[in-house]
Amino acid sequence: MDWETLARELAVPSDAKIVLLVLDGLGGLPVDGRTELETARKPNLDALAARGACGLTTPVLPGITPGSGPAHLALFGYDPLRTQFGRGILEALGSGVEVGPEDLVARGNFATLKAGLVSDRRAGRLATEKNARLCQKINAAIPSQRDIETRLYPGKEHRFVARFRGEGLSDRLSDADPQKEGKPRVPASPLAPGADRAAAIVNGYMDAVTDLLKDEPVANTILVRGFSKFPSIPSMAEIYRIRPAAIANYPMYKGLARLLGMTVIDVGAETSALFDALDKRYKDFDFFYIHYKKTDAAGEDGNFAAKVAAIEEIDALLPRLTALGPDVLVVTADHSTPAVLKGHSWHPNPFLLVSRFALPDEVTRFSERDCGRGSLGRFPALQVMPLMLAAGLKLKKFGA
Amino acid sequence: MDWETLARELAVPSDAKIVLLVLDGLGGLPVDGRTELETARKPNLDALAARGACGLTTPVLPGITPGSGPAHLALFGYDPLRTQFGRGILEALGSGVEVGPEDLVARGNFATLKAGLVSDRRAGRLATEKNARLCQKINAAIPSQRDIETRLYPGKEHRFVARFRGEGLSDRLSDADPQKEGKPRVPASPLAPGADRAAAIVNGYMDAVTDLLKDEPVANTILVRGFSKFPSIPSMAEIYRIRPAAIANYPMYKGLARLLGMTVIDVGAETSALFDALDKRYKDFDFFYIHYKKTDAAGEDGNFAAKVAAIEEIDALLPRLTALGPDVLVVTADHSTPAVLKGHSWHPNPFLLVSRFALPDEVTRFSERDCGRGSLGRFPALQVMPLMLAAGLKLKKFGA
Numbered sequence: 001m002d003w004e005t006l007a008r009e010l011a012v013p014s015d016a017k018i019v020l021l022v023l024d025g026l027g028g029l030p031v032d033g034r035t036e037l038e039t040a041r042k043p044n045l046d047a048l049a050a051r052g053a054c055g056l057t058t059p060v061l062p063g064i065t066p067g068s069g070p071a072h073l074a075l076f077g078y079d080p081l082r083t084q085f086g087r088g089i090l091e092a093l094g095s096g097v098e099v100g101p102e103d104l105v106a107r108g109n110f111a112t113l114k115a116g117l118v119s120d121r122r123a124g125r126l127a128t129e130k131n132a133r134l135c136q137k138i139n140a141a142i143p144s145q146r147d148i149e150t151r152l153y154p155g156k157e158h159r160f161v162a163r164f165r166g167e168g169l170s171d172r173l174s175d176a177d178p179q180k181e182g183k184p185r186v187p188a189s190p191l192a193p194g195a196d197r198a199a200a201i202v203n204g205y206m207d208a209v210t211d212l213l214k215d216e217p218v219a220n221t222i223l224v225r226g227f228s229k230f231p232s233i234p235s236m237a238e239i240y241r242i243r244p245a246a247i248a249n250y251p252m253y254k255g256l257a258r259l260l261g262m263t264v265i266d267v268g269a270e271t272s273a274l275f276d277a278l279d280k281r282y283k284d285f286d287f288f289y290i291h292y293k294k295t296d297a298a299g300e301d302g303n304f305a306a307k308v309a310a311i312e313e314i315d316a317l318l319p320r321l322t323a324l325g326p327d328v329l330v331v332t333a334d335h336s337t338p339a340v341l342k343g344h345s346w347h348p349n350p351f352l353l354v355s356r357f358a359l360p361d362e363v364t365r366f367s368e369r370d371c372g373r374g375s376l377g378r379f380p381a382l383q384v385m386p387l388m389l390a391a392g393l394k395l396k397k398f399g400a
Numbered sequence: 401m402d403w404e405t406l407a408r409e410l411a412v413p414s415d416a417k418i419v420l421l422v423l424d425g426l427g428g429l430p431v432d433g434r435t436e437l438e439t440a441r442k443p444n445l446d447a448l449a450a451r452g453a454c455g456l457t458t459p460v461l462p463g464i465t466p467g468s469g470p471a472h473l474a475l476f477g478y479d480p481l482r483t484q485f486g487r488g489i490l491e492a493l494g495s496g497v498e499v500g501p502e503d504l505v506a507r508g509n510f511a512t513l514k515a516g517l518v519s520d521r522r523a524g525r526l527a528t529e530k531n532a533r534l535c536q537k538i539n540a541a542i543p544s545q546r547d548i549e550t551r552l553y554p555g556k557e558h559r560f561v562a563r564f565r566g567e568g569l570s571d572r573l574s575d576a577d578p579q580k581e582g583k584p585r586v587p588a589s590p591l592a593p594g595a596d597r598a599a600a601i602v603n604g605y606m607d608a609v610t611d612l613l614k615d616e617p618v619a620n621t622i623l624v625r626g627f628s629k630f631p632s633i634p635s636m637a638e639i640y641r642i643r644p645a646a647i648a649n650y651p652m653y654k655g656l657a658r659l660l661g662m663t664v665i666d667v668g669a670e671t672s673a674l675f676d677a678l679d680k681r682y683k684d685f686d687f688f689y690i691h692y693k694k695t696d697a698a699g700e701d702g703n704f705a706a707k708v709a710a711i712e713e714i715d716a717l718l719p720r721l722t723a724l725g726p727d728v729l730v731v732t733a734d735h736s737t738p739a740v741l742k743g744h745s746w747h748p749n750p751f752l753l754v755s756r757f758a759l760p761d762e763v764t765r766f767s768e769r770d771c772g773r774g775s776l777g778r779f780p781a782l783q784v785m786p787l788m789l790a791a792g793l794k795l796k797k798f799g800a
Contacts, residue, residue, distance in 0.1 A: 001481040001482075003461070006461070006464065006481075010464070356740075357429060357738075357740075357741065357745070359429060359430065359435070359747065359768055359769065360430070361769060361772065362769070375768075375769060375772045376778075377456075377772070377777060377778040379462060379778075383461070383462040383463060385463075386461060386462055386463025386464060386746075387462055387463040387746075388463075389463060390463035390464070390465065390745075390746040395463065395464065395465065395746070396465070397465045397466065397467050397743075397744055398460055398464050398465060398466050398467060398470055398480075399466060399467035399468075399469045399470035399480065399484060399487075400467040400468070400469055400486065400487030400490075400625075400626050
């Protein structure tokens, strides 16, 4: 019997409020002997660690570096090895792009092509306004490819979502993105029988766009990846009998939340906006997923100091969260993003759970190494949801 | 390959004596900073912890609160997620009720009905003698329902086992028990096609009994739950090649032991009776399961002090057990029953294993938090049986 089946059998509604604060990419690696978390001054996180039970979660499997999609799925109790879908669909849903059951979507970047090689995968982090103008130009000039309606939806900086609307398009395509700079463009390749037509349409479209942009100084090509169609997945409300809300600013996380049936509470980019939204909607839901992006963004940039600052920034605002007195409060991450790696990593995530029914351990600082000595030990992220629901008395007894 | 298959392949008889002492519901939560175990004075348990290897076991899955059945199954090496049966069958077998392959059994309570609502689910914890008289009266007045023979077997206080004897009765019925006080009686509902007839018979019987008891001052209705038929399950002797005995006082645990093919050694309610039985039968078996109920009972009553006292009571008698010098001694629990929760919980169980072949760790006190630092770490209760058998040299090498 798997967790979903068990949860459907055992979940019972309760009044308890659960808050899951995800500090994206929180875990790190040492510079001069200390990780970002060990370096940061974060009295509020440390106080929570001292009050609660701590541990380390494994996002997917030891040694496996997860993308944001699988890492978040695990936190919400969906087995990331069984529930997979392209990041394109998440980005599209999060951006508010209307996606129908036959649509093929993907996420993309404007990029710079020089002498036949991709010299900058982000086109110098293009201005968001310029991105919007380019998408408009492309949509006007290239409204379709063969009988398929094509459309780009601008995102932030160099990012966009591409939608291919028409019947019979497979999403079993490799990324049309060399992933690294200094390499030539690569076409999407079919990964399954029947995906040839989708590959031809995508590649034809990308060639047409590159031709259209040939005189642009920086954004003179596009890269597209994460092809996906609309997946069907049971909602958190259905499985856990909770009323879940997501407080997030970035499209991808809002998209994932929508896919799992959470109500998405849109917020601005300021960190305080997360807590404004929580205050305002606290009475309306019993499960809150709050997503904080700055820790991951700084890690991806390889900026150790910025990541330390991002930790200190969220820490300073935590009293706004604890003042609400949630019955269950978890602070953790989806995956690690050590600044020294400039990207996601396979390392486990620091985890703390504060509740009347969690046995406090001896951990008094919230860090990778301190949490490693916590009473919860090391456990799969897939078990975060059962632990939170249990502490909220939202799971009845299994068997007599 | 699952554990059962592996055990059948590797198990070999040996002279080693294994004792598994289960302190039911042992784990707790703090009151004024200390759990029941941390509060109790228990020099003998602490000495065993110091001599042995310690850890924490997860009964079923993190966050899942197990009933006694699944929790014990895991301890005996039977996957609780794959092996399920109603508690009624356990209670019936434990009470010595003869159960045939076509019988439907359930466990029940006498209860108090006032103004159409169940005001006391336990009829004021009815005197056991009164219970016996009422069952006799009911069995005489209502010997059958339609063509089905009906019979109540009195247990302790307000408890009884109900047996419905006849062909084609399904056990896929919901509990005929509102579970909470202040609610009206609820009928058993069919949970599967073909269970309608069983539901109608059970509900008709319960109405007839309630009518018969209408002038009783306290015990004027019955509640019935845990409908089950006789399951078939391979015995511990067959899988592990051991000669197992159970020393227990409560029906449910004796029932489970019988279901797994253990020889049940009946004992009285005094704690010393457990050790009298062990002394007397020590030469006859090589695996002893000893069940101590008082820790759980006190936890269920929310009585922290009584639970502390129950721990101290068993601790004081432990020299009688260690004097026998078992080759393998495990002290653990089936599940936690924190007094603050007044019921089972999902928290892991303290575990200690003493044997010539167990590596002692640094743990010197037997408690939830101390065991959390033990060398065995946190592991599924399903691995307790392999660890005990291994330490008793009752498992041969896997592969060449």
